[in-house]
Amino acid sequence: MKIVAIVGSIREESLNMYLAKTMQERYQDKLDIEIADIRSLPHYDQDEENNPPQAVKEFKQQIANADGVIILTPEYNWSIPGVLKNALDWASRVEKVFIGKPVFPMGVTMGTLGTIRAQLHLREILTALQAKQVPPAGNEVLIGLANQKFDLQTGKLVDETTLGFLDSKIEVFIDLIKSA
């Protein structure tokens, strides 16, 4: 299955990017996970949406071609980062590439609340985009206290309990894609 991962942080040592890369490697036998480049997207501009810059065209095509999308968001000021909202705004217009698309929201933070507020906002936005979300009940991937769960030298998620939880939730996502 072809999956696009959208990481809502563009910093070099992003924990959310670490999680995306951990999943890319861990699930390589069943999922072909490509990480989207949202750093190169310009600011959304309605004047350009009918003929957007090349980076936007490629981003939207990548989503359109994917069987599913994983969105990994940090929490910024109780919401999702602007770079992520910007990417979703581009994807929401003209060819509306999220309609019916299976999407799995998740997030990582050093803090204790595991990006819950950001993910609640993200799920509202995904509802506006008419995405087919992994149902939240029992399936929220809220990774808090990340400094205790990641090896910050290698960037790998190493906490076995979290990895086991993620393994089972990836199966929920795969089932959602199969039923889409």
Ligand SMILES: Cc1cc2nc3c(=O)[nH]c(=O)nc-3n(C[C@H](O)[C@H](O)[C@H](O)COP(=O)(O)O)c2cc1C
């Ligand atoms: C502008 C800004 C706002 C933030 N606001 C919150 C917040 O509201 N809640 C929270 O738990 N963490 C907040 N944080 C901490 C981030 O969640 C933390 O830096 C996280 O590691 C960012 O994800 P990343 O490692 O993938 O870049 C904020 C960080 C920044 C830079």
